[in-house]
Amino acid sequence: MLTFERVADDGAARRGRLHCRHGVFETPMFMPVGTYGAVKGMSPAALRDVGARIILGNTFHLWLRPGTDVIARFGGLHRFIGWNGPILTDSGGYQVFSLTAMRRITEDGVRFASPINGDRLLLTPEESMRIQSVLDSDIAMVFDECTPYQTGDRLTTEREAAESMRLSLRWAHRSRSAFDAAQAAKGSRADSESSAGPETEADSGSRADATSRTNALFGIVQGGMHESLRDESLTSLTEIGFDGYAIGGLSVGEPKAEMQRIVAHCAPRLPADRPRYLMGVGTPEDIVTAIGNGIDLFDCVMPTRHARNGWLFTRHGDLKIRNARYRDDRRPIDAGCHCSTCAHFSRAYLHHLSRIGEMLGAHLATVHNLHYYLSLVEDARAAIDGRRFEHWRAAILSDRASGLPD
Amino acid sequence: MLTFERVADDGAARRGRLHCRHGVFETPMFMPVGTYGAVKGMSPAALRDVGARIILGNTFHLWLRPGTDVIARFGGLHRFIGWNGPILTDSGGYQVFSLTAMRRITEDGVRFASPINGDRLLLTPEESMRIQSVLDSDIAMVFDECTPYQTGDRLTTEREAAESMRLSLRWAHRSRSAFDAAQAAKGSRADSESSAGPETEADSGSRADATSRTNALFGIVQGGMHESLRDESLTSLTEIGFDGYAIGGLSVGEPKAEMQRIVAHCAPRLPADRPRYLMGVGTPEDIVTAIGNGIDLFDCVMPTRHARNGWLFTRHGDLKIRNARYRDDRRPIDAGCHCSTCAHFSRAYLHHLSRIGEMLGAHLATVHNLHYYLSLVEDARAAIDGRRFEHWRAAILSDRASGLPD
Numbered sequence: 087m088l089t090f091e092r093v094a095d096d097g098a099a100r101r102g103r104l105h106c107r108h109g110v111f112e113t114p115m116f117m118p119v120g121t122y123g124a125v126k127g128m129s130p131a132a133l134r135d136v137g138a139r140i141i142l143g144n145t146f147h148l149w150l151r152p153g154t155d156v157i158a159r160f161g162g163l164h165r166f167i168g169w170n171g172p173i174l175t176d177s178g179g180y181q182v183f184s185l186t187a188m189r190r191i192t193e194d195g196v197r198f199a200s201p202i203n204g205d206r207l208l209l210t211p212e213e214s215m216r217i218q219s220v221l222d223s224d225i226a227m228v229f230d231e232c233t234p235y236q237t238g239d240r241l242t243t244e245r246e247a248a249e250s251m252r253l254s255l256r257w258a259h260r261s262r263s264a265f266d267a268a269q270a271a272k273g274s275r276a277d278s279e280s281s282a283g284p285e286t287e288a289d290s291g292s293r294a295d296a297t298s299r300t301n302a303l304f305g306i307v308q309g310g311m312h313e314s315l316r317d318e319s320l321t322s323l324t325e326i327g328f329d330g331y332a333i334g335g336l337s338v339g340e341p342k343a344e345m346q347r348i349v350a351h352c353a354p355r356l357p358a359d360r361p362r363y364l365m366g367v368g369t370p371e372d373i374v375t376a377i378g379n380g381i382d383l384f385d386c387v388m389p390t391r392h393a394r395n396g397w398l399f400t401r402h403g404d405l406k407i408r409n410a411r412y413r414d415d416r417r418p419i420d421a422g423c424h425c426s427t428c429a430h431f432s433r434a435y436l437h438h439l440s441r442i443g444e445m446l447g448a449h450l451a452t453v454h455n456l457h458y459y460l461s462l463v464e465d466a467r468a469a470i471d472g473r474r475f476e477h478w479r480a481a482i483l484s485d486r487a488s489g490l491p492d
Numbered sequence: 493m494l495t496f497e498r499v500a501d502d503g504a505a506r507r508g509r510l511h512c513r514h515g516v517f518e519t520p521m522f523m524p525v526g527t528y529g530a531v532k533g534m535s536p537a538a539l540r541d542v543g544a545r546i547i548l549g550n551t552f553h554l555w556l557r558p559g560t561d562v563i564a565r566f567g568g569l570h571r572f573i574g575w576n577g578p579i580l581t582d583s584g585g586y587q588v589f590s591l592t593a594m595r596r597i598t599e600d601g602v603r604f605a606s607p608i609n610g611d612r613l614l615l616t617p618e619e620s621m622r623i624q625s626v627l628d629s630d631i632a633m634v635f636d637e638c639t640p641y642q643t644g645d646r647l648t649t650e651r652e653a654a655e656s657m658r659l660s661l662r663w664a665h666r667s668r669s670a671f672d673a674a675q676a677a678k679g680s681r682a683d684s685e686s687s688a689g690p691e692t693e694a695d696s697g698s699r700a701d702a703t704s705r706t707n708a709l710f711g712i713v714q715g716g717m718h719e720s721l722r723d724e725s726l727t728s729l730t731e732i733g734f735d736g737y738a739i740g741g742l743s744v745g746e747p748k749a750e751m752q753r754i755v756a757h758c759a760p761r762l763p764a765d766r767p768r769y770l771m772g773v774g775t776p777e778d779i780v781t782a783i784g785n786g787i788d789l790f791d792c793v794m795p796t797r798h799a800r801n802g803w804l805f806t807r808h809g810d811l812k813i814r815n816a817r818y819r820d821d822r823r824p825i826d827a828g829c830h831c832s833t834c835a836h837f838s839r840a841y842l843h844h845l846s847r848i849g850e851m852l853g854a855h856l857a858t859v860h861n862l863h864y865y866l867s868l869v870e871d872a873r874a875a876i877d878g879r880r881f882e883h884w885r886a887a888i889l890s891d892r893a894s895g896l897p898d
Contacts, residue, residue, distance in 0.1 A: 124845060124852045130836070152819065152844040159820045159840070166844075168836045413558065414565045430536070430574045434565070438558040438572075439530060445851040446530045 088225065088302035088329050090361050096475040098354060098380040101467055104361055106172035106224035107301060108164060111139035113361065113382040114466050116373065116459045117174060118390060122147050123167045126390055127449040128456070130169045136425065136453055137460035140172040140224075142385045145217050146181035146209075150202050154220040162222030174385070175223035177214045177261070177306075180232045180366075191231065193253070211257045215264035219272060225302045227332065228261035230254035233310045235340040247310030248318075254308045255322050262303065262326050269300045302329035304363060310335060311344050313351050320355055331356045332363040333381075337372075346375060353379040370399060370462055374482050377466050378475065389459045393451035396440040399458040401482075402490045405433075407451065412437040425457035494631065494708035494735050496767050502881040504760060504786040507873055510546075510767055512578035512630035513707060514570060517545035519767065519788040520872050522779065522865045523580060524796060528553050529573045532796055533855040534862070536575045542831065542859055543866035546578040546630070548791045551623050552587035552615075556608050560626040568628030580791070581629035583620045583667070583712075586638045586740075586772075597637065599659070617663045621670035625678060629707060633738065634667035636660035636712045641746040653716030654724075660714045661728050668709065668732050675706045708735035710769060716741060717750050719757050726761055736789075737762045738769040743778075743792075752781060759785040776805060776868055780888050783872050784881065795865045799857035802846040805864040807888075808896045811839075813857065818843040831863035 093112075094101040102113040118125045118133065121144045125133055133141065143163055148154075152166075160166040163173055182189055182196045189198035195210030214229035233250040234242055242250075305328035309315030323331060333352050336345045349364060353376070356362045363383035364376050373384050389399065396407040400420040405412075407419075418428035419436065427436070427450040439447025462482075469478035495511040499518075508519040524531045524539065527550045531539055539547065549569055554560075558572075566572040569579055588595055588602045595604035601616030620635035639656040640648055648656075711734035715721030729737060739758050742751045755770060759782070762768045769789035770782050779790050795805065802813040806826040811818075813825075824834035825842065833842070833856040845853025868888075875884035 122844070122848050122850060123841075124850050127851045127855070129852060129856070131832075151848055152840070156820045156840055156844070160822065160838070166838070166841055168841070414562045416566065426537075432566070432572070434558070434562055435529075435572055435574070438528070438562070442528050442557055444528060444530050445533045445854060446535060448851060449533070449855070450535070 088361075090330070090359065092359070094471050094473075096470040096473050097378070099377050099466070099470050099475045100362075100380050100382060101470040102361065102382055104172075104382075106140070108170060108172045108224050109139065111172065112467055114373075114377045114463045114470075115140060115383055116463045117142045117383065117385040118456055118459075119144070119385055119387045120167070120169075121387075122151065123163060125452075125456075126394065127445065127452050128390075130167070132449075132453065133169070133456075134171075136457040137464065138171075138456065140174060141169060143173055143175045143221060143223060144178070144181060145175045145214060145221065146178035148175075148221060149178060149209075149217050150200060154217055158220050162220070164222065172224040173221075174225040174383075175218050175221050175227065176365075177227040177229040178209055178217065179214070179230050182209050183232050183234075186237075191253075193256075195229075195257075211260035212264040215261055215268055219265070219268035219301075222272075223301060225304055225330065226265060227304050228254075228258045228265075228306055228328075230257055230261075230306045230308060230334060232338065233308050233335045235311070235335075235338045235344075242310055244310070244312050244315070247308075247312055248315055251308040251310070251315050251319050254306070255319065258305055258323060258326055262328070265303045273300060304328055304330040304332050304361075306332045306334040306365070307352055307356070308335045311340060311348060313348075316348060316352050317355070320352065324357055328360070330361040330363060330383075332365050332383075334365050336364070337366040337368050337386075342372075345372070349376050349379050349381065353381055356380075370459070370486060371483060373459075373462065374466065374479050377463075377470075378479055384463070389455035390452050393455040394448045396436075396447075396451065397455075398436075398451060399455050400490065401485050402488050403486055405490060407433060407436050408440050409437075419454055423454065423457065424461075425454050427451070427454040427457075494767075496736070496765065498765070500877050500879075502876040502879050503784070505783050505872075505876050505881045506768075506786050506788060507876040508767065508788055510578075510788075512546070514576060514578045514630050515545065517578065518873055520779075520783045520869045520876075521546060521789055522869045523548045523789065523791040524862055524865075525550070525791055525793045526573070526575075527793075528557065529569060531858075531862075532800065533851065533858050534796075536573070538855075538859065539575070539862070540577075542863040543870065544577075544862065546580060547575060549579055549581045549627060549629060550584070550587065551581045551620060551627065552584035554581075554627060555584060555615075555623050556606060560623055564626050568626070570628065578630040579627070580631040580789075581624050581627050581633065582771075583633040583635040584615055584623065585620070585636050588615050589638050589640075592643075597659075599662075601635075601663075617666035618670040621667055621674055625671070625674035625707075628678075631708045631710055631736070632671060633710050634660075634664045634671075634712055634734075636663055636667075636714060636740060638744065639714050639716045639741045641717070641741075641744045641750075648716055650716070650718050650721070653714075653718055654721050657714040657716070657721050657725050660712070661725060664711055664729060664732055668734070671709045679706060710734055710736040710738050710767075712738045712740040712771070713758055713762070714741045717746060717754060719754075722754060722758050723761070726758065730763055734766070736767040736769060738771050738789075739787075740771045742770070743772040743774050748778075751778070755782050755785050755787065759787055762786075776865070776892060777889060779865075779868065780872065780885050783869075783876075784885055790869070795861035796858050799861040800854045802842075802853075802857065804842075804857060805861050806896065807891050808894050809892055811896055813839060813842050814846050815843075825860055829860065829863070830867075831860050833857070833860040833863075 089105040091103040211229040218226040305323035398405045412433040415433040497509040500507040617635040624632040711729035818839040821839040
């Protein structure tokens with residue numbers, strides 16, 4: 087189980103420290119997304135260099151490729167991918183529900199056709215917990231239905247959102263039970279497993295912890311855009327009891343104001359002594375605002391995916407490196423940035439690499455964007471420690487809106 | 493001009509030290525290929541880490557993208573790409589002649605349609621020297637025709653090879669004149685250019701050298717598979733006088749024995765006090781054999797291109813990482829390898845990354861393959877220094893033929 091230290095508060099914003107099986111990190115924190123067991127283009131060492139302390143793995147993708155039998159051979163995802171720090175895994179639910187045309191939801195779980203080879207598969211709370219147990223992530227997520235904002239042109243009704251949320255609650259119960267059973271079984275096998283490490287030197291340091299502590303499970307608040315449903319979800323989840331609580335079902339196509347309304351409503355109602363995680367969010371502005379609401383953890387593909395498309399984040403707004411204006415621009419992306427890309431490379435070179443589709447360009451852009459996101463949460467932490475969060479937040483939003491200097 | 497120190501000999505094999513404008517390196521040496529100003533997936537720091545000391549840039553590609561106007565803004569390729577060590581550029585000839593259907597050769601040069609946008613372009617010895625002067629490579633190559641081994645099913649005749657070689661000789665004269673004129677002009681502009689560096693901190697250390705020394709130009713021996721034509725080319729080139737001499741027109745589809753025959757014939761006849769460069773070669777076996785003939789420099793896309801296709805080089809032969817047998821193999825590529833990929837990652841993880849097409853897999857494979865090639869020439873140097881080259885060569889060829897242990 088994980089320990090969450092409260093370090094400081096500033097208004098609703100919180101500074102914390104999360105002790106996981108594979109390490110300790112400060113919150114608020116952003117988690118880069120490593121879908122298939124790799125943050126695209128980034129080695130574990132490169133991730134450390136940009137300030138990453140916890141990464142996210144996608145249960146659904148890893149289940150299909152390479153498959154749990156392979157990861158079990160390594161004793162978990164950490165040793166398979168060579169990342170020794172904390173890992174959070176999602177439940178696979180979000181990905182399954184994204185396969186709208188190919189899946190059928192029942193009380194039991196979700197039946198769907200594998201997008202890799204068409205195999206008929208069934209994902210249930212129990213199967214999700216089994217997979218996450220094999221992945222051996224520091225933080226697992228309950229299997230839930232991510233209630234859609236709309237289907238086609240039609241908005242999800244309150245009744246549909248309620249049914250979806252209550253199904254997720256029943257699945258949260260089953261997830262809790264299955265997770266606890268898997269952890270108990272793993273604890274009793276721990277001694278025999280301690281010899282199952284990889285033959286590389288990857289992470290021998292974490293072995294002692296592995297036998298002495300168990301992983302954590304987070305609940306996920308659903309309920310669509312309806313405060314009363316969110317309250318019902320939140321109350322029921324806290325009755326079950328989780329190591330942390332996430333707000334799910336946002337950043338799914340709803341207007342920005344709707345998302346902010348739900349975050350502002352839910353965040354202060356989540357248990358204060360447990361970490362709070364806003365799933366799949368978002369822009370720098372979204373993150374800064376949500377920290378102000380008391381959120382501790384974030385994940386999003388935006389910095390990594392945008393990097394590969396030449397979209398770079400800076401203090402003064404965003405920069406599209408493929409724009410012809412950067413063709414012979416000798417300046418770094420951001421003269422005030424301390425990432426290794428800005429220390430060594432010009433906009434013109436990054437423009438060139440992006441235009442020719444060279445993967446080094448994607449790597450260097452990813453380094454910059456992840457460094458930007460991780461520096462943003464680092465700066466937020468310093469602002470909360472210094473009891474100047476509100477001033478900092480306003481300055482960040484103002485700088486971001488100002489646009490890049492010529 | 494470049495200085496070549498002879499350090500040791502062992503039979504025909506040579507140990508040397510090449511002093512270029514941007515640094516000194518030991519020979520025999522392998523040069524990774526950075527076609528568009530980047531060795532695919534490798535930052536300059538990563539190249540240093542695997543042991544690269546000189547890289548090759550492709551004049552033809554860089555001429556088309558980003559264009560010489562952009563690179564001129566940076567005062568040369570080094571500052572544009574952030575690589576502070578020596579760079580060798582080819583002449584663009586090989587790439588132009590590869591456009592078989594789209595180009596026309598005249599005494600003046602080669603007319604062709606740009607594969608990027610269809611523009612009608614003309615590449616001449618003078619234009620190649622102008623471009624290479626803008627790139628400001630430590631070592632430039634003369635513009636020559638790479639005589640084909642065959643056209644369709646028909647082998648190139650001795651008469652055709654002779655005409656091609658003599659055209660290359662006339663172009664070598666023109667290259668020498670144009671190169672010297674460009675260097676002289678650059679020398680007189682050096683003071684005013686010394687303020688044209690990038691605004692990053694990339695390579696301020698190299699500025700002093702830039703004004704005090706000039707670049708080098710290598711001649712290229714042609715003549716197809718005919719010793720008498722090779723002798724004529726070699727004699728005429730040495731009469732013109734170059735800083736080093738390359739053997740071109742090999743590794744163009746000829747049988748391995750033909751290549752070895754021509755290398756064995758030409759290498760000992762090249763001036764002993766100048767570096768000898770075998771262009772576009774080759775496999776580890778080719779390189780080891782050619783070092784035994786007295787070759788000092790090599791370049792080839794094989795380690796980098798093969799890496800991206802999952803083909804990995806080891807002491808005991810080659811390993812195709814996509815093979816299903818590696819799906820859950822916890823061993824590194826080669827337990828005896830000291831590269832960072834083998835230190836941290838398993839075959840199973842690399843297999844997974846290669847199967848999903850993740851660029852981190854291409855990067856990690858490139859790190860391994862370049863480390864293998866650069867360790868190979870490092871070991872060759874040690875063997876020559878220790879006067880045990882022949883024994884080492886035999887052991888390498890035997891180990892490579894033995895196959896990987898199960």
